[in-house]
Amino acid sequence: MITINAMGEVCPIPVVKARKALESLVGPEELEVLVDNEIAVQNLSKMAEQKGLPVQSKKLADDWFSVVISVPVDPDDKFANPSVLASAMTAAKLSRSAAAEINASGSMGTGGMGAGSAEGGSKGSGIAGAGSMGTGSAGTPGADASAASADTCIPEARKNTAVVISSRYMGSGDDQLGAVLMKSFIFSLTQLEVLPKTVIFYNGGVHLSCEGSESLQDLKSLEAMGTEIISCGTCLNHYGLTEKLQVGRVTNMYEIAETMLKASSIVKP
Amino acid sequence: MPEEIKFCTGGGCTAKLGPGILSRVLEKLPKGPADPRLLIGYDSRDDAAVYKISDDTAVIQTLDFFPPMIEDPYVFGQVAATNALSDIYAMGGTVRTALNIVCFPQQMDLDILGKIMQGGSEKVIEAGGTVCGGHSINDTSVKYGLSVMGTVHPDRIYSNIGGRPGDVLILTKKLGTGLTFSAHTVGEADEKSVSDALSSMTTLNRSACEISRKYRVHACTDVTGFGFLGHLAEMVHANVSAVVFSDKIPVISGALGYADAFLYTAAGQRNRNHVQERVHFAENVNFAMQELLFDPQTSGGLLFAVHAEDAEGMLAELRADGLPAAIVGELTAPGKNDIIVE
The missing domain is CATH 3.90.650.10 (PurM-like C-terminal domain)
Structure with missing residues (x-):
């Protein structure tokens, strides 16, 4: 893996650096680009999608993001063929309109994007290139600014969706099925055109943002794309998970209440 | 003349505050009673206000400034002024007066500032307005723009939402x-x-x-x-x-x-x-x-x-x-x- 440090660089520099590095790669190879803001993550993902390359991103810390772009294994690889890839991407796009069709293992999402099949079902976490264009994170308080732009303020995104997860199971009936459904639901969130602004975990839901959760990669992907991930502190304490939180940050009931009241819509799987 | 103005580098181009940060501040600001003569600007977060002073005249007040995106100071002055003056035209108004807004490092060559303001002044004159002075601050990086006053007939202000199907x-x-x-x-x-x-x-x-x-x-x-x-x-x-x-x-x-x-x-x-x-x-x-x-x-x-x-x-x-x-x-x-x- 080749790593480019583009921390502190303003667009288009991170993309230009990545583009130059990709031109010199013959594959199979992975290129990691480190950047300090979500818009740069989105702009890098946008380039990868246009080039038909699988891309994954995650938030490493505040103001620290990793974007990994994969160059196909060998030139005869079917995903290196643009037409095959294009149709695969179309399929992935279509599937996003019906989230339920993305099967429980998440393999359709990854396969569709041409991501390494070894990743396969268990970690369907690639931020699909196509999906990455559709992030709804305009409300992100990105502190960087473009000298090319004269206006002083971009209004908040119109949609302010909060996803509320209060259990580690989706629906009631069979908890084993419920766990599979919930994992699939969270994966599906990463594939949507417009991402939720916030995902709130409370009560049993906090297991999903902690060590041992199979959804951690997907949640980190969401976070890297600008979705805020918050978990109830009282609940973490109750389940003895306070030290095990792996993604997002701890919150309190005041913020949970405020976020839910301010949301234009609340999604509760 | 390349590199006359140091182009903003790294993450330094914090020309605008993020919308999230800004709205958190704006929404907490106190508001006085609504003035019926204030036609545009009370509720909105525009960078312009329109105030009716008589039945046939409303004043448009606006400002805009930013750091350079080009090396040539004279052209940068022209661009910044053209951009600031545009707000008046977008409302259908006529430019009357303008005040310079200047941030400039004291130790930098003053000729550069002269060229920026020359470019700006020429554009205000071309717009039919008068530059009446301004305000300058010693700062670590260059920023320039104008505060512009224009007039418009209160019944002929261009709105941005008045379009009709078929237009x-x-x-x-x-x-x-x-x-x-x-x-x-x-x-x-x-x-x-x-x-x-x-x-x-x-x-x-x-x-x-x-x-x-x-x-x-x-x-x-x-x-x-x-x-x-x-x-x-x-x-x-x-x-x-x-x-x-x-x-x-x-x-x-x-x-x-x-x-x-x-x-x-x-x-x-x-x-x-x-x-x-x-x-x-x-x-x-x-x-x-x-x-x-x-x-x-x-x-x-x-x-x-x-x-x-x-x-x-x-x-x-x-x-x-x-x-x-x-x-x-x-x-x-x-x-x-x-x-x-x-």
């Missing part, structure tokens, strides 16, 4: 200044595109505004930082949608190529995030064209919604004046998507 959309300048200067910063822009962009950014919207006065203009906005689609989105609402003819958009020659080379800006992606859910792109609208339509413009043109019967006449007059104006779409009855790009 024709006319854009008066080429798109692609953001992409061109993004490419320019990494040495990938060609000379023609840069000079195209500069001449566009230093062209006042004055004549476009004056010509439009003779026609039935229902809505008007200037295309700046939110990009073409961001500003068009401000014109559409529950009662009217828009269709954009992407093949009719006037474009700075190299801009689409720069989008294909991934030289888009952070602000462009923010614009995409902000409005994309209201926009439907037809299959034939490729990636580069999408990026162009989201591209933030510095000192962009005016976008008019004009009565369909008046469109051809107005277009002919704008073009005769030397503007690269084009009919770029139309307003329609409200549809499933606020904006369709064909």
Whole structure:
């Protein structure tokens, strides 16, 4: 893996650096680009999608993001063929309109994007290139600014969706099925055109943002794309998970209440 | 004269505060009682206010300033002034007076400041206004702009939401200044595109505004930082949608190529995030064209919604004046998507 440090660089520099590095790669190879803001993550993902390359991103810390772009294994690889890839991407796009069709293992999402099949079902976490264009994170308080732009303020995104997860199971009936459904639901969130602004975990839901959760990669992907991930502190304490939180940050009931009241819509799987 | 002004580097171009940060502050500010004479500016977060002082006169008050995006201080002064003056024209007004806003490092060559302000003053004079002084601050980096006062008849203020189904959309300048200067910063822009962009950014919207006065203009906005689609989105609402003819958009020659080379800006992606859910792109609208339509413009043109019967006449007059104006779409009855790009 080749790593480019583009921390502190303003667009288009991170993309230009990545583009130059990709031109010199013959594959199979992975290129990691480190950047300090979500818009740069989105702009890098946008380039990868246009080039038909699988891309994954995650938030490493505040103001620290990793974007990994994969160059196909060998030139005869079917995903290196643009037409095959294009149709695969179309399929992935279509599937996003019906989230339920993305099967429980998440393999359709990854396969569709041409991501390494070894990743396969268990970690369907690639931020699909196509999906990455559709992030709804305009409300992100990105502190960087473009000298090319004269206006002083971009209004908040119109949609302010909060996803509320209060259990580690989706629906009631069979908890084993419920766990599979919930994992699939969270994966599906990463594939949507417009991402939720916030995902709130409370009560049993906090297991999903902690060590041992199979959804951690997907949640980190969401976070890297600008979705805020918050978990109830009282609940973490109750389940003895306070030290095990792996993604997002701890919150309190005041913020949970405020976020839910301010949301234009609340999604509760 | 290359590198006369140190181009903003690294993350230093914090020209604008993020919207999240800003709105958290703005929403907590106290508000006095509403003044009925304040026609625009009480509720909105505009960078302009319109105040009625008599039955036939309203005052437009506006300001705009930013750090350099080009090396030549004289041209930068012209661009910053042209951009600041544009707010008056977008409201259908006439420029009257302007005050300089200057941030400048004391130890830097004062000739540079002289050239910036010369460029700015020339544009105010060209606009028919007077520069009456200003305010300057010793700062670590250069910033320049104007506070402008203009007038307009209170009944003839251009609104940005007055468009009606059937209106024709006319854009008066080429798109692609953001992409061109993004490419320019990494040495990938060609000379023609840069000079195209500069001449566009230093062209006042004055004549476009004056010509439009003779026609039935229902809505008007200037295309700046939110990009073409961001500003068009401000014109559409529950009662009217828009269709954009992407093949009719006037474009700075190299801009689409720069989008294909991934030289888009952070602000462009923010614009995409902000409005994309209201926009439907037809299959034939490729990636580069999408990026162009989201591209933030510095000192962009005016976008008019004009009565369909008046469109051809107005277009002919704008073009005769030397503007690269084009009919770029139309307003329609409200549809499933606020904006369709064909």
